Amino acid sequence: MSAITIKDIAKICNVGISTVSRAINDDPGINKNTQERILKVIEEYHYVPNNSARNLKMTESNTIALLIKGIDNQFFQGMLKIYEAELKKIEYSFLIHAIGEDQDDASVALELTKEKRLKGIIFLGGLMRYSKEKLSMLGIPYVLCTVAVNMEQPRHNSLSVSINDEKESYKAVDYLCKKGHRKIAIITGKQNDYAVGKLRLDGYKRALQDNGIQYDSGLVRYMKSDLAEYSVANGYQVTKELIESGVECTAIYAISDLMALGVYKAVFEAGKRIPEDYSVMGFDGLEVAKYFHPSLTTMEQPCSQMVKHSIELLMEAINGETEEKQMILDAALQERDSVAEIVN
Amino acid sequence: MSAITIKDIAKICNVGISTVSRAINDDPGINKNTQERILKVIEEYHYVPNNSARNLKMTESNTIALLIKGIDNQFFQGMLKIYEAELKKIEYSFLIHAIGEDQDDASVALELTKEKRLKGIIFLGGLMRYSKEKLSMLGIPYVLCTVAVNMEQPRHNSLSVSINDEKESYKAVDYLCKKGHRKIAIITGKQNDYAVGKLRLDGYKRALQDNGIQYDSGLVRYMKSDLAEYSVANGYQVTKELIESGVECTAIYAISDLMALGVYKAVFEAGKRIPEDYSVMGFDGLEVAKYFHPSLTTMEQPCSQMVKHSIELLMEAINGETEEKQMILDAALQERDSVAEIVN
DNA sequence: TTGAAAGCGCTAACAA
DNA sequence: TTGTTAGCGCTTTCAA
Numbered sequence: 001m002s003a004i005t006i007k008d009i010a011k012i013c014n015v016g017i018s019t020v021s022r023a024i025n026d027d028p029g030i031n032k033n034t035q036e037r038i039l040k041v042i043e044e045y046h047y048v049p050n051n052s053a054r055n056l057k058m059t060e061s062n063t064i065a066l067l068i069k070g071i072d073n074q075f076f077q078g079m080l081k082i083y084e085a086e087l088k089k090i091e092y093s094f095l096i097h098a099i100g101e102d103q104d105d106a107s108v109a110l111e112l113t114k115e116k117r118l119k120g121i122i123f124l125g126g127l128m129r130y131s132k133e134k135l136s137m138l139g140i141p142y143v144l145c146t147v148a149v150n151m152e153q154p155r156h157n158s159l160s161v162s163i164n165d166e167k168e169s170y171k172a173v174d175y176l177c178k179k180g181h182r183k184i185a186i187i188t189g190k191q192n193d194y195a196v197g198k199l200r201l202d203g204y205k206r207a208l209q210d211n212g213i214q215y216d217s218g219l220v221r222y223m224k225s226d227l228a229e230y231s232v233a234n235g236y237q238v239t240k241e242l243i244e245s246g247v248e249c250t251a252i253y254a255i256s257d258l259m260a261l262g263v264y265k266a267v268f269e270a271g272k273r274i275p276e277d278y279s280v281m282g283f284d285g286l287e288v289a290k291y292f293h294p295s296l297t298t299m300e301q302p303c304s305q306m307v308k309h310s311i312e313l314l315m316e317a318i319n320g321e322t323e324e325k326q327m328i329l330d331a332a333l334q335e336r337d338s339v340a341e342i343v344n
Numbered sequence: 345m346s347a348i349t350i351k352d353i354a355k356i357c358n359v360g361i362s363t364v365s366r367a368i369n370d371d372p373g374i375n376k377n378t379q380e381r382i383l384k385v386i387e388e389y390h391y392v393p394n395n396s397a398r399n400l401k402m403t404e405s406n407t408i409a410l411l412i413k414g415i416d417n418q419f420f421q422g423m424l425k426i427y428e429a430e431l432k433k434i435e436y437s438f439l440i441h442a443i444g445e446d447q448d449d450a451s452v453a454l455e456l457t458k459e460k461r462l463k464g465i466i467f468l469g470g471l472m473r474y475s476k477e478k479l480s481m482l483g484i485p486y487v488l489c490t491v492a493v494n495m496e497q498p499r500h501n502s503l504s505v506s507i508n509d510e511k512e513s514y515k516a517v518d519y520l521c522k523k524g525h526r527k528i529a530i531i532t533g534k535q536n537d538y539a540v541g542k543l544r545l546d547g548y549k550r551a552l553q554d555n556g557i558q559y560d561s562g563l564v565r566y567m568k569s570d571l572a573e574y575s576v577a578n579g580y581q582v583t584k585e586l587i588e589s590g591v592e593c594t595a596i597y598a599i600s601d602l603m604a605l606g607v608y609k610a611v612f613e614a615g616k617r618i619p620e621d622y623s624v625m626g627f628d629g630l631e632v633a634k635y636f637h638p639s640l641t642t643m644e645q646p647c648s649q650m651v652k653h654s655i656e657l658l659m660e661a662i663n664g665e666t667e668e669k670q671m672i673l674d675a676a677l678q679e680r681d682s683v684a685e686i687v688n
Numbered sequence: 689t690t691g692a693a694a695g696c697g698c699t700a701a702c703a704a
Numbered sequence: 705t706t707g708t709t710a711g712c713g714c715t716t717t718c719a720a
Contacts, residue, residue: 016707051459053697115395360691397713
């Protein structure tokens with residue numbers, strides 16, 4: 001059926017195929033008239049070059065890839081937009097590829113690198129625990145952006161940009177403590193989450209300790225594993241159970257803004273007010289959190305910074321300037337209207 | 345540098361390259377022992393076949409593609425998830441590809457079809473106005489899902505699944521009217537939007553007319569083109585201006601749920617209540633809308649249905665069973681707590 | 689059950 | 705400025 005190739009175009013135009021190739025690729029050494037004539041025929045016949053053939057032949061491309069694990073995560077959605085804007089500014093072409101939840105990041109990266117002759121890769125999200133060795137097989141520079149890694153065993157990975165989840169979580173909880181809260185519930189990752197959820201829980205614990213508050217496991221609530229991770233529904237369900245359990249608290253800290261909206265709902269349904277009855281805190285700094293009512297106090301991740309730095313780092317690595325660098329950026333506490341001060 | 349190929353593996357294993365190819369592709373005509381031996385070497389050397397070469401050589405694949413225009417649209421996000429789940433159930437492998445806002449759907453489709461030897465395509469979202477001719481060049485079946493098309497000039501496109509935006513919007517506004525509202529503001533698409541925004545506005549107008557309500561252009565508000573389309577921020581800004589303008593209304597109908605959250609915020613900031621002072625209605629049926637406070641009354645699009653039918657249609661077309669069918673599905677009014685009845 | 693060889697459609701020397 | 709030609713790495717006949 002379709003199958004119109006460069007050869008056909010060459011025949012139609014009465015030229016060699018390399019001339020057609022030159023026309024397509026705007027090669028300097030081609031007669032502008034010839035080019036125009038060929039391009040017209042190409043247009044007319046709706047000829048589209050086969051990328052597979054192209055990629056196969058080309059010894060190198062100027063393409064970098066952005067690989068996202070967790071495309072359904074709203075936080076990454078936001079980053080994606082920034083990436084799109086920023087990547088347009090550099091001299092490389094780029095490709096955005098989502099990795100399925102069940103796929104292995106490193107394998108996908110490997111395949112894509114071969115297929116597209118990539119110059120570099122930025123990994124957004126995901127866990128990079130089991131694939132270090134495989135990743136080193138890539139043979140091209142890569143940057144891990146917001147990839148969960150346990151801080152206790154520092155990565156050997158060359159390049160990364162992230163926040164310190166433990167520390168930022170500490171800041172959030174410490175803020176709550178300084179506001180006079182002593183019974184602070186946390187809604188954290190799944191019970192078996194040893195990445196982000198664990199780190200943010202660690203920060204919670206340390207903040208409590210530093211503020212002389214006894215740790216109470218009854219105030220630690222885990223996401224439901226049968227509901228979508230970090231989702232509104234999850235925050236709602238967990239909070240509902242928390243409130244119904246009768247465990248007392250004056251503040252609820254959800255480790256994602258979306259879950260915080262679920263917290264809101266559960267609190268309101270219980271006939272309580274925010275922040276008068278319960279103070280609520282989130283994490284991420286999604287734009288939408290400003291529009292919650294009351295607007296959500298949250299730890300805002302430095303998305304723009306992370307995006308820009310990760311691209312910079314990759315560029316440096318491609319140019320052979322940087323081999324290893326771990327950038328840990330600071331999140332910013334956004335004080336809004338969901339947290340009240342408690343006066344004892 | 346990297347560049348370990350099938351040839352290398354063949355050499356290492358002391359077999360012909362076709363034997364390696366057979367091992368990789370689990371060809372029935374290969375000695376299991378040989379295969380195992382080769383696979384082990386492949387594993388050891390981290391060999392990954394080059395997809396470009398593969399795609400180039402193969403005369404056909406069993407791949408279908410899902411092309412999304414507007415990956416940042418939360419409504420499509422939700423659909424995406426359903427697609428992922430449903431596509432896993434069929435005997436084809438699939439690939440999800442996002443089309444940039446500035447790219448032409450048809451061109452991308454054409455390229456991808458050639459490159460990956462696609463069997464079929466599902467287009468999710470976008471406008472299919474200028475590319476009909478190009479699309480027919482594809483040479484493979486395709487289904488348009490939720491692709492905005494003007495109902496007045498029915499498409500010649502073979503296969504599509506969608507809702508009737510005009511009609512569903514009519515239902516929403518009619519509901520509001522039946523609840524006694526006579527001053528209903530609408531927040532619709534950009535002023536120059538002739539797709540979804542226009543259709544939903546048309547439905548609004550017709551509902552007003554059928555309910556004997558005078559059309560008032562002061563109640564028609566357009567999205568800001570300098571803010572993200574259908575976004576919370578947009579809904580907020582527009583509502584704020586609406587309220588500040590002093591134009592009276594008892595209900596505000598936003599053509600997306602996200603915008604409705606912006607409406608909430610603006611209403612609350614003005615010191616008003618929902619639904620006592622303003623009734624609010626949305627459109628889409630995002631899961632998150634249930635968690636607004638009060639929970640949002642909205643027109644819920646039949647996402648699961650649309651996904652399933654679009655896949656079915658494509659399968660039928662690939663099997664040559666269906667050549668042309670336009671499915672128009674019904675949306676469902678979700679009555680929740682954001683609309684009050686007005687008693688005169 | 690295997691290997692040799694012919695391309696898939698393109699780019700990039702190299703000649704002309 | 706152009707055409708000829710040799711592969712890129714793989715799958716797939718066709719013989720062996």
